[in-house]
Amino acid sequence: MRVLVADDQDLFRGGFAMILNAHDDITVVGEAADGAEAVEKAVELDPDLVLMDIRMPRMDGVAATAEICRRTSAKVLVLTMYDIDDYVYDALRAGASGFLLKDVRRDDLVRAARLVAAGESLLAPAVTRRLIEDVVRRGAARPALRRRLGELTDRETDTLRQVARGLSNAEIAAELVVSEHTVKSHVSNLLAKLGLRDRAQAVVFAYESGLAVAGSG
Template identity: 80%
Template sequence: MLRVLVADDQDLFRGGFALILNAAQDITVVGEAANGAEAIAKAVELKPDLVLMDIRMPGVDGVEATAEVVRRTPAKVLVLTMYDVDEYVYDALRAGASGFLLKDVRRDDLIQAVRLVAAGQALLAPAITRRLIEEFVGRGRARPRLRQRLGDLTDREMDTLRLLGRGRSNAEIAAELVVTEHTVKTHVSNLLTKLGLRDRAQAVVFAYESGLIVPGDSP
């Protein structure tokens, strides 16, 4: 059973999301939070598998709350926003969020997103998410110290990271590299460990911020 904490300052959204998620047989909402500070406290207390985090909240916002939840608990964070282009989304991903959804998400897509992120997948497949990531990292220059860390990766792990940065699934990476999906999973696990990253979302951001991928380049 997946344990979820819902954090949103609007009662209507918070209650609606909780109702939808509780209707799924494999998900239970263990708590609700009306602001970032409460989200942090309840994440530490209740130890959910995932926090569904509104990004714009009074006081401690979703970005700061995400960073604290990621630092203090093993929970994944799935960010919610009203806007398809929101500068805070960039900061939330850098803070450790594993993806984000628009608040007008369909019921079934919300449930599936929670399952995927809780299982360690990054919600980065939609084109809009890739565009946001590219705009985010494109605003800054590559960081030399991050680039140096790429030296710890094997050639295959580097190839895997490039394809991750392009939003490829394990199956698509396997097809391009002509290996099995099991081999791809091994490469992903190894590169995450070597680079000290939590999940695929952070790997995508790292690929851009290190300069391994330059926004706008052809795949």
């Protein structure tokens, strides 16, 4: 796994790079001190994953995430000091695949990097609650998104509902009594049909369309 670490604080940037580089299956291919540099290096170095600080000079992590997701195939794992950070939801909509607090334990950082690089989403419960609260605050589901649910088969719809609960493929397989391979196929199909980048965006879609509702988990 090739990783780019973007953080304007030398201590955090160097620390994260050191932790990740200690593992044989992970190589930190570059570091960036601000969002603009993160975009430049992501395009140049083609990493599998970008570890992105959300608050940086020149270009913040939200804008950098949107640009990286538009111009590369890299996954973005966002770092924030606070789980109620106002930028968290914006970064998720911009294409981030997950969030971690900066005080994350080193083992959890490595696990999160591997999960997100492999295509899973990583949303802390507090982030998911904030997403739900934001959707509820804005009122009814968007009709256009609701109509797009009709493009899915019943099984794909059921799978999306479980993805919104934060379940892994293995957990969804147990819930729906199907194989994990079948779940992977359903997830891949529903992402393609709905034009979504990954599972994190699928969670946003599920709530904004009204498929998933507060308190339904």
